[in-house]
Amino acid sequence: EAGVTQFPSHSVIEKGQTVTLRCDPISGHDNLYWYRRVMGKEIKFLLHFVKESKQDESGMPNNRFLAERTGGTYSTLKVQPAELEDSGVYFCASSQDLGQTETQYFGPGTRLLVL
Amino acid sequence: AQSVTQLDSQVPVFEEAPVELRCNYSSSVSVYLFWYVQYPNQGLQLLLKYLSGSTLVKGINGFEAEFNKSQTSFHLRKPSVHISDTAEYFCAVSVVGSNYKLTFGKGTLLTVNP
Numbered sequence: 001e002a003g004v005t006q007f008p009s010h011s012v013i014e015k016g017q018t019v020t021l022r023c024d025p026i027s028g029h030d031n032l033y034w035y036r037r038v039m040g041k042e043i044k045f046l047l048h049f050v051k052e053s054k055q056d057e058s059g060m061p062n063n064r065f066l067a068e069r070t071g072g073t074y075s076t077l078k079v080q081p082a083e084l085e086d087s088g089v090y091f092c093a094s095s096q097d098l099g100q101t102e103t104q105y106f107g108p109g110t111r112l113l114v115l
Numbered sequence: 116a117q118s119v120t121q122l123d124s125q126v127p128v129f130e131e132a133p134v135e136l137r138c139n140y141s142s143s144v145s146v147y148l149f150w151y152v153q154y155p156n157q158g159l160q161l162l163l164k165y166l167s168g169s170t171l172v173k174g175i176n177g178f179e180a181e182f183n184k185s186q187t188s189f190h191l192r193k194p195s196v197h198i199s200d201t202a203e204y205f206c207a208v209s210v211v212g213s214n215y216k217l218t219f220g221k222g223t224l225l226t227v228n229p
Contacts, residue, residue, distance in 0.1 A: 004158065033216060035219075042222070043217075055214055104217065106160070108156070
């Protein structure tokens with residue numbers, strides 16, 4: 001079974017440009033989470049999808065970030081326009097159900113550098 | 116709100132030595148506790164988790180952790196480390212009955228030297 005995959009693995013863009021990150025969860029996983037780690041800081045929650053619906057987007061930093069999960073399969077996270085402080089590692093995780101025994105499986109992350 | 120403190124940002128040890136990575140948390144509600152590991156160039160992998168029951172939890176690769184409610188701690192231990200244990204370790208919590216989003220500590224980089 002394939003794990004969570006993320007694309008691209010690295011992205012270097014200039015301030016003001018747009019970047020779109022993609023996450024493919026494990027097949028059959030309804031729950032999809034986005035997290036971000038800014039250099040030197042902790043990994044922070046951004047948002048949570050259940051299928052195609054946003055359940056919790058309390059961690060989204062501002063309206064330059066837009067996440068979608070059309071069809072309830074893969075998800076995209078778009079940053080437009082990118083700012084220097086958006087640099088960091090963006091992780092995606094998925095889980096099958098919401099329950100105390102459920103484990104979140106993480107992808108390898110996308111390393112974003114905004115110059 | 117919940118918070119997680121990992122007291123050591125870096126822990127160097129020699130191979131075959133014991134190690135303890137410390138984690139304290141703060142929460143006004145019941146939480147579940149987790150330890151994740153990130154090996155170089157890989158994603159986060161679950162080591163172990165505490166949900167309820169026995170306070171001593173055993174995980175993969177010989178790691179274990181003990182939940183101490185009175186001290187709000189969840190320290191990770193291994194009696195004898197290997198070079199391959201070199202990685203970054205993250206302690207995390209999620210609120211019971213929530214959407215299970217994780218609140219992480221800043222991570223501890225464990226370096227095992229020969």
